[in-house]
Amino acid sequence: MASTLDILTRLNRHKVEFVVVGGLAGVVHGSALVTEDVDVCAPLSQQNLTRILAALADINPRFRMSPHRPPLPGDAERLAGYKNLYLITDLGQIDILSEITGVGAYEEVSRHAIAVELAGVRVHVMDIHALIESKKALGRVKDLRAAAELEAIRDRVRQ
Amino acid sequence: MSTSANHPDAWRAAIDYGIDVSQIEYLLTLTPEERLLRHEQFLTLVRAMRQAGIDYYGFDPRYPDPSEPPQG
Numbered sequence: 001m002a003s004t005l006d007i008l009t010r011l012n013r014h015k016v017e018f019v020v021v022g023g024l025a026g027v028v029h030g031s032a033l034v035t036e037d038v039d040v041c042a043p044l045s046q047q048n049l050t051r052i053l054a055a056l057a058d059i060n061p062r063f064r065m066s067p068h069r070p071p072l073p074g075d076a077e078r079l080a081g082y083k084n085l086y087l088i089t090d091l092g093q094i095d096i097l098s099e100i101t102g103v104g105a106y107e108e109v110s111r112h113a114i115a116v117e118l119a120g121v122r123v124h125v126m127d128i129h130a131l132i133e134s135k136k137a138l139g140r141v142k143d144l145r146a147a148a149e150l151e152a153i154r155d156r157v158r159q
Numbered sequence: 160m161s162t163s164a165n166h167p168d169a170w171r172a173a174i175d176y177g178i179d180v181s182q183i184e185y186l187l188t189l190t191p192e193e194r195l196l197r198h199e200q201f202l203t204l205v206r207a208m209r210q211a212g213i214d215y216y217g218f219d220p221r222y223p224d225p226s227e228p229p230q231g
Contacts, residue, residue: 005199027198028191032182034201116191125191145176152173153183 003091005118007038007059012121014055018042019113020125021100021134026146028116029128030153033146037093041109041126044083044098049076052096056089064088102137103130128154 004024011018019042020028023035042048053061053076061072064086072087073079085096099105103112103126112130115122126134128150135147173180186194213219 004202005195024195024198027194030183030186030194032179032186034198034205036202036205118192118195145178148169148173148176149178149183151169152178152180153187155169156183156187 004038007056007089007091007094008118008123009121010055010059011040011052012123014051016042016051016055017048017106017110018096018124019106019109020123021097021109021131022095023146025126025131026150028125029131029150030157031146031149033149037095039095039097041097041100041106043106044079044085044096046076046080049079052076052085053079056087056094059089059091061087061089061094064093100126100130100134102134128157 008020018040021041022039023033024038026033053072053074062069063072069088083098087094100109103109109126112127113124114127115124132147132150135143135150170180189197
């Protein structure tokens with residue numbers, strides 16, 4: 001298993017509640033765009049944060065947006081209050097988001113998820129409709145382009 | 160949620176947007192897992208090419224200004 005996808009299997013192995021969103025979700029639906037980070041939506045509860053820390057513990061997770069990239073604390077309580085975690089690890093970048101623009105918080109996102117098998121692991125991925133809505137809501141040029149591509153895919157799949 | 164009824168010809172719109180729909184047609188012949196593995200192969204290539212550029216220039220050409228640290 002190559003590195004980026006290994007992050008997903010680690011989260012799954014540690015029973016982290018999460019839904020794959022963003023560009024990697026687009027790849028599942030047929031997008032040709034290449035993305036360098038793993039974006040997931042996850043509840044940032046103490047229990048889920050504990051599982052996230054365990055899943056990432058041995059791949060050197062650090063805060064990506066801080067200038068000196070400090071390591072992620074080992075104690076979930078010290079992450080209380082965070083809405084998003086923008087991380088870099090030895091296996092690549094992962095953004096853990098508690099809510100998705102245009103869709104909502106984790107509970108709503110999980111209602112718009114499909115399950116796919118990846119190397120024998122069942123992973124939840126945001127469905128194409130919610131993904132389109134999130135891209136449109138973000139509204140940046142690259143997101144609108146991604147939305148146009150996904151709308152074309154959705155129409156083609158429905159035929 | 161909007162529906163495709165809002166975009167009666169999204170395929171045409173994607174072409175007009177400059178999107179290579181032949182790539183989409185190919186990718187839709189693959190399973191979701193095959194798409195992710197293919198993406199991973201491309202990502203490995205992108206990273207190798209990026210490292211080649213860094214080795215050539217002696218710095219990351221995405222961030223020629225040393226005061227602007229790379230985010231990745």
